[in-house]
Amino acid sequence: MTDRKKGLPKALKVIIILVVGLGAAAAWIAYQAFMGPSVTKNQDYLYVRTGDTYADVLREIEEQQLVKNAKFFDYVAQTMDYPKMVKPGRYKLSEGMSNRRLIGNLRGGYQEAVKFRFENVRLKENFAALLGKNFEADSATFLQILNNKEVAQTYGFTSDNFFSMFIPNTYEIYWNTPPAKIVARFHDEYNRFWSTGRQDKAAALNLSPQEVSILASIVKGEALHKDEMPEIAGLYVNRLKKGMLLQADPTVIFANNDFTIRRVLNRHLTIDNPYNTYRYRGLPPGPIMLPSIASIDAVLNHSQHDYIYMCAKDDFSGYHNFAKTEAEHLVNARKFQRALDARNIKR
Known part of the structure; x- marks a missing residue:
């Protein structure tokens, strides 16, 4: 009886050590998944297009290797209910950013605006190409607006002089802003410029x-x-x-x-x-x-x-x-x- 009583505490100690070890391991994994450095230096921005689903976002992250461990990212995203809260935009990626912070930005739609600067633009086609390069809509969509007589008349221009509405300067505009709203933003600047x-x-x-x-x-x-x-x-x-x-x-x-x-x-x-x-x-x-x-x-x-x-x-x-x-x-x-x-x- 004495030997058995002495052996029982040893077994409990082993179990406790295992439980503590597993708990520590789980805590370490959870920390790495949520708070540890995750984002790589492969890209400066993650672009989430209008209409993208969580599966699209996850595929982009995996294919471009934007995080160190895509499974960790997926686990945190599911935990934070991100799959139901996907918002389009241009999101800044900083090397070492945690999954929790990145997903928080994605969930909240906290994107970084494009600092769009233009000068020395000769033709509407050149300007449309520049817009298409910097924003979500393609150049053909922008060119269609620039050549649209009705749009020009809406702002008080003709189709010939409409191009003069765009004042070369630096503009901060969100990447996924619809083209019509981007043009309206230029019109606001035009009105301010022509004081x-x-x-x-x-x-x-x-x-x-x-x-x-x-x-x-x-x-x-x-x-x-x-x-x-x-x-x-x-x-x-x-x-x-x-x-x-x-x-x-x-x-x-x-x-x-x-x-x-x-x-x-x-x-x-x-x-x-x-x-x-x-x-x-x-x-x-x-x-x-x-x-x-x-x-x-x-x-x-x-x-x-x-x-x-x-x-x-x-x-x-x-x-x-x-x-x-x-x-x-x-x-x-x-x-x-x-x-x-x-x-x-x-x-």
């Missing part, structure tokens, strides 16, 4: 904001250097006031739809297109590219002078020689033409 001060300056030029933007797009097309924009703008304002043809080479390049042209020739000037300002008087129907804020403000605050001619300098610095008379201009033009010939630039 009373800018509107008054446009009115003083006898131009609408859309016309200012069209002229600014030409100024941007001509100017290689920002500090020369006000002087170029002043020249075109002078031409408009005199009723002269603008004769802006960038509009001819746009009309010919050939952006490889480096030397505008007489054959380029013959194209019958309303964007050809060598044939059509006044401003073209729409911008030839997205004008920058600098070029818009250059028009509104243009330099006061009597220049009506300009020609690129023959040193290829990107600056221009300005002239008040055609005779002065022809001298400058011949210098530049000789410089082009010397460099064998024929087109």
